[in-house]
Amino acid sequence: MKILAADDHQLIVDDLLYSIKQLMPDAECTGTSDPDLIIPLFKKHRFDVVFLDIEMDDVNGIALAQKLQKIAPRTNIIYITGYEKYALESYKTYASGFLVKPIDEDMLKDALDHLRFPVSNITDDMLIRQSQGEAVIGRKIQKYREERGLTRNEFAEMLGCVMPTIQRWESGTRVPDVTMLMHIAKVLGVGVEDLIG
Structure with missing residues (x-):
C-alpha cells in the first residue's frame, strides 16, 4: 500500500x-x-x-x-x-x-x-520477485518435497506430470494452476496455505 x-x-x-x-x-x-x-x-x-x-x-x-x-x-x-x-x-x-x-x-x-476503496496488500515487489524466479511457492514445493524424501521424478509421477514441470515450478519460472496446487498440497500432506503463505 x-x-x-x-x-x-x-x-x-x-x-x-x-x-x-x-x-x-x-x-x-x-x-x-x-x-x-x-x-x-x-x-x-x-x-x-x-x-x-x-x-x-x-x-x-x-x-x-x-x-x-x-x-x-x-x-x-x-x-x-x-x-x-x-x-x-x-x-x-x-x-x-x-x-x-x-x-x-x-x-x-x-x-x-475501513477504507472506502480497499487496497490489496500485494506489493509491486512481491510481483517482481515472483516474475524473477524468487517464487515463494516454488521454494515451498521443493522444501516439502525434499522433507518427504521424494526425487523430482517420483514427485512428478505421483502428480501425473513430467519432471521438467517440477523443475519449472521449483525454480519459479512457472506457477501451478489452482487445481494442481491443491493436488500438490494433497500429495505433500500440507495445506494449500502452507504453499502460498
Whole structure:
C-alpha cells in the first residue's frame, strides 16, 4: 500500500508516518509539509491513501482532494484537521475518514481498516520477485518435497506430470494452476496455505 501524509507542520507529518509504519510495516510511506509538492508526488507515485490536512498555508485540503480524485478517483482520502467544523464539508469528496488532531493510534487503525476503496496488500515487489524466479511457492514445493524424501521424478509421477514441470515450478519460472496446487498440497500432506503463505 502506498501512503502519502501531507500537513503543513513537519512534526505532524513525522508523527503520522511513524504511527502508520507501526501499524503497517510493509506500507510505502511518503510525507511532505509542502503543499506545492502534493500533486507532483501524487502523479509520480499514485498513492492508495492520502492523509491530508484541511487547512494548509494558502491551500484548502478539500479542494486539493478534489484535484487528486480527478487524477485517480479511487484514492482514499483521510482528512486530518484540528477543526471538527469541516467534517460535513469533507464528505462531499466521499472521504474514507476524518481524523481530528491529535491523532491517536486507535483512530488511525480504524481509518485504515475501513477504507472506502480497499487496497490489496500485494506489493509491486512481491510481483517482481515472483516474475524473477524468487517464487515463494516454488521454494515451498521443493522444501516439502525434499522433507518427504521424494526425487523430482517420483514427485512428478505421483502428480501425473513430467519432471521438467517440477523443475519449472521449483525454480519459479512457472506457477501451478489452482487445481494442481491443491493436488500438490494433497500429495505433500500440507495445506494449500502452507504453499502460498
